[in-house]
Amino acid sequence: MRLANKVAIVTGGASGMGAATARRFAREGAKVMIGDVLEDDGRKVAADIASAGGTAAFAKLDVTDEENWKAVVEQTVRQFGKLDILVNNAGISGSGYQDLMSTQAWETVMGVNATGVFLGMKYAVPEMRKAGGGSIVNFSSISGVVGQKGIHMAYNASKGAVRTMSKSGAVQWGRDKIRVNSIHPGVMPPMRTSGLTADPEFRAKMLAPVPLGRAGEVDEMANAVLFLASDEASYITGIELYVDGGFLAV
């Protein structure tokens, strides 16, 4: 088992790639704390994991709330003994806005996608130091590297912030044996909050130039997160891993 004796927090673990990652981690032996605003869905993922023989719990977490973060990290350590892995996956889309220059949208998207990741690292790192090291995998996107039409630029800005704050963490915490990497999904199944990028016509246009010629699957993302989170990636920190079917190679 590739994550035996590891304890992980997966944010946004109630849905999509976060749920796939939580399930995969548990199958590899990790004890998983699922943090999400969606209580019923999050509890269901934790219950599924438990009935498949894994170890998981759910904690209500709004990643923009500092007190929430403190409580969830404390609960994880109390329940599972330590913290080794943080997957900052929770996020909201920038493609659901009519007004692409809405200031409110800017603040909301930056709050969840960028500040949420910062707060996660802020509260996880002290516990990882106590555990003797750790691995943080932060969800950026192809949108953290390039711009796109039809998507509020807050999404690109927030994912760009994730990309560089991951490198900052890698540089600052390397001597604590804490690795920090960003992961960049390409075109995946739509997010719950997707607008335009859930539209079949728009998706077809996004997919047309992709070398592998198709969207990715959530389990393909979970495989990549697993690698970065595990000790197999012990000399990898500060990188950005594109899991995008070649989107950014064109």
Ligand code: NAD
């Ligand atoms: P999803 O909508 O299925 O899942 C996102 C999860 O985050 C949901 O469970 C949601 O409840 C949770 N969440 C949202 N706001 C939260 C908050 N404030 N606090 C806690 N949890 C919150 O989306 P997904 O496709 O699984 O996306 C996962 C990550 O991948 C996101 O960061 C997203 O930006 C990124 N991403 C997605 C795609 C794509 O095409 N789906 C592409 C590139 C990057």
